[in-house]
Amino acid sequence: MAEPRIGVVVVAAGAGSRYGGGMPKAFVELDGRTLLGWSLRAAVDCPGTTAVVVVAPPGHLDRAEREVSKYARVPVRVVAGGAERPDSVAAGLAALPADIDIVLVHDAARALTPTSLFAAVAAAVAAGAPAVVPGLPVVDTVKQVDESGTVVATPPRAALRAIQTPQGFRRDVLERAHAAVGAHPVTDDAELVEALGLPVLVVPGDPRAHKITTPDDLDRVVALRDSGGRPDD
Numbered sequence: 001m002a003e004p005r006i007g008v009v010v011v012a013a014g015a016g017s018r019y020g021g022g023m024p025k026a027f028v029e030l031d032g033r034t035l036l037g038w039s040l041r042a043a044v045d046c047p048g049t050t051a052v053v054v055v056a057p058p059g060h061l062d063r064a065e066r067e068v069s070k071y072a073r074v075p076v077r078v079v080a081g082g083a084e085r086p087d088s089v090a091a092g093l094a095a096l097p098a099d100i101d102i103v104l105v106h107d108a109a110r111a112l113t114p115t116s117l118f119a120a121v122a123a124a125v126a127a128g129a130p131a132v133v134p135g136l137p138v139v140d141t142v143k144q145v146d147e148s149g150t151v152v153a154t155p156p157r158a159a160l161r162a163i164q165t166p167q168g169f170r171r172d173v174l175e176r177a178h179a180a181v182g183a184h185p186v187t188d189d190a191e192l193v194e195a196l197g198l199p200v201l202v203v204p205g206d207p208r209a210h211k212i213t214t215p216d217d218l219d220r221v222v223a224l225r226d227s228g229g230r231p232d233d
Helices: 035-045 061-068 085-095 115-126 171-179 189-195 215-226
Strands: 006-011 049-056 076-080 102-107 131-137 151-153 161-163 167-170 201-204
Touching: 006 035, 006 085, 035 049, 035 061, 035 102, 035 115, 049 061, 049 085, 061 076, 076 085, 085 102, 085 171, 085 189, 102 115, 102 171, 115 131, 115 167, 115 201, 131 189, 167 171, 167 189, 171 189
Parallel strands: 006 049, 006 102, 049 076, 131 201
Antiparallel strands: 102 167, 131 161, 131 167
16 A cells, blocks of 8 residues: 655744734744744655645745745645635645645644654554644643633543644545634634544644744743754754
8 A cells, every 4th residue: 555645734824923023923033944944844854745835924925935945855835824724724735736645734833843743643644543633731720711700610631632733634534624614713623623523633742842922932942952852853
């Protein structure tokens, strides 16, 4: 049986308003490389990756094109993002070649995610799971509250996971999920698959895949890297 062909959609379309800096967050630099560049390097190095699509902020496509040219060991396309995250992912999915079997969706803001996590997620999809997400155990007690802020439930912490990216899907499953997307906002593509009634498998995540939303988050992932947990080279 032929090895599955993997396509990666790197979502980098956010304005980065919470980060500041006067530019989209994907173009913030770390050690001379943009956050988008770090994510691209991990994506193209994942075994089996044959195509990558970068979903960039409208108005910044030229800058994204210059960035992807540095990492084009596999074909990389740049497309404009949409109004909401599902719109951006759908645009990236539509731009992948027709022969892609497995789609990994990755947030460029999780810039120091190691290639090994991409490979682990893809391997779990290839083994038969329709959808796979990486997650870390939740260490804080989590309270569910109502609109007034009153606690209504305390979910058992042992059953909770903080979900990261890349998230992996059989292509046909992800296409079905996006075709059925409703009006309610979603924060990740796995939620769309859950709405189809299909199982979503959680595999162990990686602390280096922490999402960079503020400069403090960037300091956190740099500290992780410098303490010995370096992303794959």
